[in-house]
Amino acid sequence: MMNADELIESYVSDVVKRLPRKQRVDVALELRSLLAEELGPDAEPERARELLRTFGRPAEVAARYRPTLHVIDPADARTFRRVSLIGVAVVWLLGVIDVALDAGTVPAAQLVPRWWFNAGLAALWWPGFLGACFVAAAWVRRRWPRLAEWKPRAVDRDQVNRVAYAAGGAAAVLGTVVLAVPSLLLDAVWGGRAAPEAYAALAYDDGFARTLGPVVLVVLGANIALLVALAVRGRWQPLTRRLDLGLTVVTCAVLTWVLVAARPFESDPANETVRLALLLIIVVSLIGAAYKVRNLRLRSAITTHP
Structure with missing residues (x-):
């Protein structure tokens, strides 16, 4: 169960993440001081919950600190x-x-x-x-x-869900195996009775298999290794966060290289499908990288000052 200080810290974190970066530090300090003063020393967690409940939803409190666009609410x-x-x-x-x-x-x-x-x-x-x-x-x-109603949550952003990361690593391993040997998917779905045309459609181009194919597998292997490390460790560290961002950039670069300069499969329909999939993966990965950078800056901005 969270104590009064942890409840305040969780609430302040939820408020300031909705503000522009230049306001976050000042608002976090002001709001944390205001709530601590209102609550008083040695307050019980239940009293802190009641105070935060009456103070308002974090989105509403954030709206008091900045001019808002009256689009919806x-x-x-x-x-x-x-x-x-x-x-x-x-x-x-x-x-x-x-x-x-x-x-x-x-x-x-x-x-x-x-x-x-x-x-x-x-x-x-x-x-x-x-x-x-x-x-x-x-x-x-x-x-x-x-x-x-606002519900408190722990502010430990370094902890990861080990089960989810382990499942993600297992799924990534399975996907990489199928990517390396596409015929395995056909055998699993059709029990080895798929039409010869289906196997031919998923045959890799010889040039791609000799050059870019191994590079893609190495990059995927590095991403899997990071997932496994996080599942074992159970927490993010500065090194693993930097590795994660670096791997995202490298992965997007390699996939863009494949998208622009390579023809992975011998079949044109398969290449068209892969091209669309690569586009989506690259865009989603870049958005994810931008979100991670934003979170890193937010963590730095709202760190409790002595």
Whole structure:
């Protein structure tokens, strides 16, 4: 059970992570001092919970410290804006990459119109969908306020879920084996009775198998080793966080190399499918890397000062 100081620290952390970076340190110090003074020394955890419950949801408290965009609910405005822009940017980026890869087969005059009608306009449905979701969420919070009550959580961001990381490592090993020998997947699904055409469709190009293929396997092996190390250790460390970011950058670089300069399979349909999968993996990985960097900066900004 968390004591009063841990409850305050968890609450302050949830508040300041919703603020711009330049405000986080000052607000964390001010809010931590205000709550500690209001609570007094040697307070019981239950009293601390009641104080934090009456103080308001972290999103609402954060809204008091910054000007908000009144898009949906004031407390949700910044999240709505960020998620909307990220979603539109991702769809646009995928569209740009797709058009760039087809630049050699499509007349130059058609590239921009093709991008605009395939991805440019299509991306604009995302803010509308988000708007409907945020409106529904706000209605639910007003209708059943207890569902939106803040619940304390431990602020130990270094601890990892060993079971989840072990499962992720096992899944990564299985996926790497199937990637190295695709026929294993066909044998498992069809019991060795798949059509010869299916095996031919998943046959690797000889040039790729000799050059880039081993590089991809080495990078995947390094990622698996990191997952296993985290599952065994049970905690993040500065070294493992740096390795994680470095491996993400290297993985994206190698996959981009495959995407642009390689033809992994002998079959054209298989290569088209792989190209789409690589696009999604690269974009998701880069977003994940940006999120990790943001969290590292947040950890540094809200560290308790003596």
